[in-house]
Amino acid sequence: MKKVCFSIVIMLISGASFSQDIHFSQFYASPLTLNPALTGRMNGDYRLAAIYRSQWKSLTSDPSFVPYATPAASFDIPFVFGKKKNQAVGAGILFVNDLTNHKRLNTLQAQVSVAYIKVLDKNFKHQLSIGLQGGIRQTSVKATEFTYANQYVNGVFDPSIQGEPSIGDSKTIPDINAGLFYSGTLVKKLTVYTGFSLFNIGEPNQSLYEGRESKLSMRYVVHGGLDWGITEKLSLLPGVIFMAQAEARQVNFGTNFGIDISEKPGKEATLYVGAWYRWEDAVSPMVGVELLKRFRLGLSYDVTTSDLKDATDSRGGFEVSLVYVGKITRLNEANLFCPRF
Numbered sequence: 001m002k003k004v005c006f007s008i009v010i011m012l013i014s015g016a017s018f019s020q021d022i023h024f025s026q027f028y029a030s031p032l033t034l035n036p037a038l039t040g041r042m043n044g045d046y047r048l049a050a051i052y053r054s055q056w057k058s059l060t061s062d063p064s065f066v067p068y069a070t071p072a073a074s075f076d077i078p079f080v081f082g083k084k085k086n087q088a089v090g091a092g093i094l095f096v097n098d099l100t101n102h103k104r105l106n107t108l109q110a111q112v113s114v115a116y117i118k119v120l121d122k123n124f125k126h127q128l129s130i131g132l133q134g135g136i137r138q139t140s141v142k143a144t145e146f147t148y149a150n151q152y153v154n155g156v157f158d159p160s161i162q163g164e165p166s167i168g169d170s171k172t173i174p175d176i177n178a179g180l181f182y183s184g185t186l187v188k189k190l191t192v193y194t195g196f197s198l199f200n201i202g203e204p205n206q207s208l209y210e211g212r213e214s215k216l217s218m219r220y221v222v223h224g225g226l227d228w229g230i231t232e233k234l235s236l237l238p239g240v241i242f243m244a245q246a247e248a249r250q251v252n253f254g255t256n257f258g259i260d261i262s263e264k265p266g267k268e269a270t271l272y273v274g275a276w277y278r279w280e281d282a283v284s285p286m287v288g289v290e291l292l293k294r295f296r297l298g299l300s301y302d303v304t305t306s307d308l309k310d311a312t313d314s315r316g317g318f319e320v321s322l323v324y325v326g327k328i329t330r331l332n333e334a335n336l337f338c339p340r341f
Helices: 002-017
Strands: 046-055 068-081 087-100 105-119 126-141 170-187 190-199 219-229 234-245 248-260 269-278 282-291 295-304 315-326
Touching: 068 105, 087 126, 105 170, 234 269, 248 282, 269 295
Parallel strands: none
Antiparallel strands: 046 068, 046 315, 068 087, 087 105, 105 126, 126 170, 170 190, 190 219, 219 234, 234 248, 248 269, 269 282, 282 295, 295 315
């Protein structure tokens, strides 16, 4: 029965990969896949970010088989300018590789990302940015390793029948995204932020079939949250994200707590613990650590709560994220806000 469920789930994943974009539970740990307007938004000279998601490994007993995996990596840097150092241009690059059904279906994205960041007041409390991404999305498939509907006769698979001869091996399409992001410090140690981003602008044709059209639907993202230092040692970081693409809808909300565990000045360390809920889908407990206000490591695990929980034994997706914000010569004189975990 589990093998049957596995086949059904893989088919669902494969179909969704052609119509829905990737998503991460630790969405703020991958800023350039969340919103192009976050490019260059940091208190440092450059940022390296990497995240890896592996999903539904419980569906197979073969440890080498990868039902669904998504690694992503980005690098971005801000260039501050203006007499008051209250403007910046962020520039970055992003790579995402979405692997489905043990690499039989693969979507690779490579993008360049830019953003203009403007400080709206003399105290650097209110900041607004607009961003744009452009690149390519290449989808490739090992067509001979799939089975197709026309190969089933009266419900029985016939391997002598050729399946879908018109399907191509790969398709490359343009990938254009844009976004807005605002942050404002209302009172001391309380910052609110919100953003809007739009992906797959132009809805390019993603079909691998000759002479057919299948538009990649635009994806709309609205996100926001708070960064509240309740005490010198405790911070509250609630957030919410809403995504819509074609008929699909997704809502994540939750909170993390930041606990200062520093031993002494110059040895800053913060522990993050929390939980997030993806509406009618999964609960994601999370733990992370930030060292020297530069290095962030996060771990989360999705516990399935949807109807797929029986097939997956409630085991969903594992994620690990790594963010490093570095300094070279203090190029960045502005304190450009970006959400933490």
